[in-house]
Amino acid sequence: MMFKFTIHHLPLTIFLLFLGCKTVEPLDDVTVNLNLWNEKKIENYSFSFKRVCFCPLEYVGPHQIVVQNGTISTVNGAPYNKSERYGVMYTIPELLQVIKANVDRKPVKQTLNFNPTYGYPTSVFFDFSEMIADEEIGYEITNFKIN
Numbered sequence: 001m002m003f004k005f006t007i008h009h010l011p012l013t014i015f016l017l018f019l020g021c022k023t024v025e026p027l028d029d030v031t032v033n034l035n036l037w038n039e040k041k042i043e044n045y046s047f048s049f050k051r052v053c054f055c056p057l058e059y060v061g062p063h064q065i066v067v068q069n070g071t072i073s074t075v076n077g078a079p080y081n082k083s084e085r086y087g088v089m090y091t092i093p094e095l096l097q098v099i100k101a102n103v104d105r106k107p108v109k110q111t112l113n114f115n116p117t118y119g120y121p122t123s124v125f126f127d128f129s130e131m132i133a134d135e136e137i138g139y140e141i142t143n144f145k146i147n
């Protein structure tokens with residue numbers, strides 16, 4: 001017995017085609033670079049970290065950060081203490097999560113630049129509202145070195 005396709009089968013055919021299709025969302029820049037960073041399995045590194053904001057100078061930096069075994073060990077040559085006046089510092093994966101959270105806030109302006117080899121952010125900037133002054137935030141990483 002041979003099956004005969006008729007116009008009446010068209011809606012069912014289209015439905016079955018769409019049922020089998022999955023929409024795959026492309027990965028965002030931050031996720032791609034976090035994955036790149038994680039692939040490298042870098043646990044010991046140092047870098048210079050600077051915030052770009054309307055903030056006290058000791059908060060802005062630049063700060064020299066040393067990470068050992070995936071944890072910040074020193075900032076500006078002293079043992080890291082989150083309660084110090086220069087504020088919370090981040091490892092590269094933590095900073096990438098902060099950047100992802102800022103991207104998810106849908107800023108009116110953003111600039112994202114990443115190191116193509118390792119995936120760490122080199123320069124990022126967010127402006128969340130054109131109507132509010134001084135709420136912008138940015139981060140810069142320079143002098144990255146694997147230890």
